[in-house]
Each structure stands twice: as structure tokens, then as C-alpha cells.
Amino acid sequence: MVDKVTSIKIDSELWRRAKLLAVKRGVTLRSILEDLLLGEVRADEFLGDVVGVRSSGLMEVLEGRRRSGLVPFTITSSRRAVDIVREQRDG
Secondary structure: OOOOOOOOOHHHHHHHHHHHHHHHHHHOOHHHHHHHHHHHHHHHHHHOOOOOOHHHHHHHHHHHHHHHOOOEEEEEEEEOHHHHHHHHOOO
16 A cells, blocks of 8 residues: 555644654654544444444444444454553553
8 A cells, every 4th residue: 555645734732742642652653643543434434324423322332233243342452451541540
């Protein structure tokens, strides 16, 4: 796949904080952005026609999938759950 070169306008303070986060995690800002975008695209594909689902609406969709015998969600992170929890707690 060929990489797309593009530009976007983004809040400068958010951009600064995102760059610091990338340094803190030892990854590139590009990898953070790609992971976030991929998560959004996969979530949209997963939810299908359910548009604008938030909180309780999302829970209803996931519970409906479970009742239908489908897997409600799949964790795709390569990071361990304990590391994610520690990062959020210590963050």
C-alpha cells in the first residue's frame, strides 16, 4: 500500500500534547494517529448502520450482538490490559 501524504489543521496545543505523548510512549506521532484512525474505521465497520452511538446506545448494540450469538467486541491491542490500566491510573 502506498502512503498518503496530506495535511490537516489541528489545534496547536493538542498537537503539542500529542507529540509529547508519542515521545513518552516511545512511538511516532504517525503511529498514534494511524492507530486512532484505524480504531474509528473499525468501530464504524463493526457498528454498521448504527450512527452516533454513545454510551448507553453502544451498550445496547453490544448486548444485542451477544444475544444474537455474536462476539460483542474483540480486543486488538498488542499491549497487556494491566499496562493500559496502569497507564491510565498513573497518567
